[in-house]
Amino acid sequence: MIPRLMRYRAGASPLAIAALLVVAGAATASDQRPNIVLLVGDDHGWDETGYNGHPHLRTPVLDEMAATGLRFDRFYAAHPSCSPTRGSVITGRHPVRYGTFAPGWSIRPEEVGIARILGEAGYECGHFGKWHLGPVKAESPTNPGAMGFDAWVSHDNFFEMDPALSRDGGPPEVYPGEGSAVVVEQAIRFIGEARRRDKPFFAMGCFGSPHEPYSGLERDLALYDDLPEAYGERSFRLTSNETGDPTTRPLDEVLRERYAEITAMDRAIGQLRLWLDEEGLRGDTLLWYVSDNGSPADGAVTSPLRGHKGQMYEGGLRVPSILEWPERITEPRASDVNAVTSDLLPTLCDLLGLTHPDRPIDGVSLRPLIDGEVATRPRPIGFWEFQVSPPPDRRAEPYIDPGLQEGTTPLVKRMGGLITRDFRNVRIDEVTEQDFDGPRAFLDNHYKLVVHERRGVEPARELFDLRDDPAEEHNLIDEEPEIAEELGQQLRDWQASVLRSLTGADYR
Structure with a gap:
């Protein structure tokens, strides 16, 4: 067992820890x-x-x-x-x-x-x-x-x-x-x-x-009239409130x-x-x-x-x-x-x-x-950005009728020329190895493993001790290989549980 490292056990009931906490709290919960x-x-x-x-x-x-x-x-x-x-x-x-x-x-x-x-x-x-x-x-x-x-x-x-x-x-x-x-x-x-x-x-x-x-309202804008001049030397691209299209403006x-x-x-x-x-x-x-x-x-x-x-x-x-x-x-x-x-x-x-x-x-x-x-x-936190683009051999079927996914409430920001937004969700009946791809992280009480990965690109890994290094400046991946390996396996087990849910198994 690696010190200070919590384990995510995919073989146990996924609700085990949370259920225990609920049971423990139920007896003392106020009326x-x-x-x-x-x-x-x-x-x-x-x-x-x-x-x-x-x-x-x-x-x-x-x-x-x-x-x-x-x-x-x-x-x-x-x-x-x-x-x-x-x-x-x-x-x-x-x-x-x-x-x-x-x-x-x-x-x-x-x-x-x-x-x-x-x-x-x-x-x-x-x-x-x-x-x-x-x-x-x-x-x-x-x-x-x-x-x-x-x-x-x-x-x-x-x-x-x-x-x-x-x-x-x-x-x-x-x-x-x-x-x-x-x-x-x-x-x-x-x-x-x-x-x-x-x-x-x-x-x-x-x-x-x-x-x-x-x-902003004038009274709120006035509070920030005197931001440092250095901000005015930088610019950012964002949406124009006037046109709804992208524009570039000074940072201040x-x-x-x-x-x-x-x-x-x-x-x-x-x-x-x-x-x-x-x-x-x-x-x-x-x-x-x-x-x-x-x-x-x-x-x-x-x-x-x-x-x-x-x-x-x-x-x-x-x-x-x-x-x-x-x-x-x-x-x-x-x-x-x-x-x-x-x-x-x-x-x-x-x-x-x-x-x-x-x-x-x-x-x-x-x-x-x-x-x-x-x-x-009591257990780590998993983060994951699933790769939206499906593999070439998979044609994703809409989970919900697209007509029911059409939005109605307008907003300022245009997208594809529209001021409303539509939604989507897709059926994924089987899991492939490629489905594990995507940027992800696994956070223990001390350590955080970050995996940078896009489909078809060799993944890069970073390990940080957030208690000692909250700014994530010192990559410990070579200094603490056992911790990185253990967190990586826990992350993989957690992803497997998540992907099983994605297939709709939880609804059956």
Whole structure:
């Protein structure tokens, strides 16, 4: 046995550890049913908060939450891009298990998500903002309603000012206002209705910020008028808010708008917290903020972490996360335990004494961590970007009728000349050796193995001890070959489990 190295045992039941945690927690779970609010940022990187030492950003609300609640210092997105990570939040499973390979790939209708589980337990469930797991229109088999939400005011993808959103699957309507404020306004309206029905609520607010193209209110832009002049010497290519097409702009202008979006999102979170407080709900409301992936390249210029969105380095995967629950988390704490977006579903199930689906779950319950009972994670975290292009000998059949995958809600950014987005998912009935390809990583309590691989290209491997080397500067692949080999085998075993799920085996 290699010291400090956890083992992923594919031969054991994939639910074994998580199930044990659920059973252990069920006996001590409180009879109370807390209200739950889950907030998700879009492309918000780990360092882009005041409490994590950002040199410019003003995030007073997140800073206060970090100072009074449970701050996760090593929290990860399950994937370095949005749709896959959002699927992990809903299901507790790695997105490759159900074919959400990349942005614009839908979830599968057979997946059982957190809203369905909570709804069956008596919760009123609502989704507001960015969905990005399939069209939000009524006939879509993967809209929020199909995934268990009772109500939704949502967008197929991301949005800016004055977003066009679909209410409960209806035609898109423009909701005037700053995007994050609109999300919170709709969430508050839903919570108020749930209270009038005397129902506990689960409200999921998914912001369109700070995803590009960037924009901002004048009062927020003014906060960043004096960024360092050196930023103006660099430029970045991104989407024009005026045309929806690519443009190149000076970095100082880009960051001014990006930071304004983050500050506006922070303020909207504050408005929700204040409302919960005024309504006497905050004490027994579990409020959890996470992001869906790390900063894009333009936003990563100040980060002490290596890499950015789309990469398996820390800058692409590590994200801010804070949990507030005043009646249970009575003292401020910071956690150094690895956690991931896939943990949300098993954690909420454990806290409420509920069971999750009898299929492989990649997340683990963080209830013991919330209660201050553990200092390490019980098993590693796997990350994987499945290679979307099929091998030449495989013709992938659509998993869902393409007509049902056509989006309706417009956005600023054009793609192929369109301002709406369509989705896809494909059937993969048999696994080939090539299916194991793709950039991937396996994260233990100390070590992280990163495999860089594209189809037809010789893979390169890196090994980092993140406790000693958080910036991933020192590759230990030659110094610690046994650890690299062991992690590599565990990664391979985990991939085999994931690919079995991808064939639809979990649904049979």
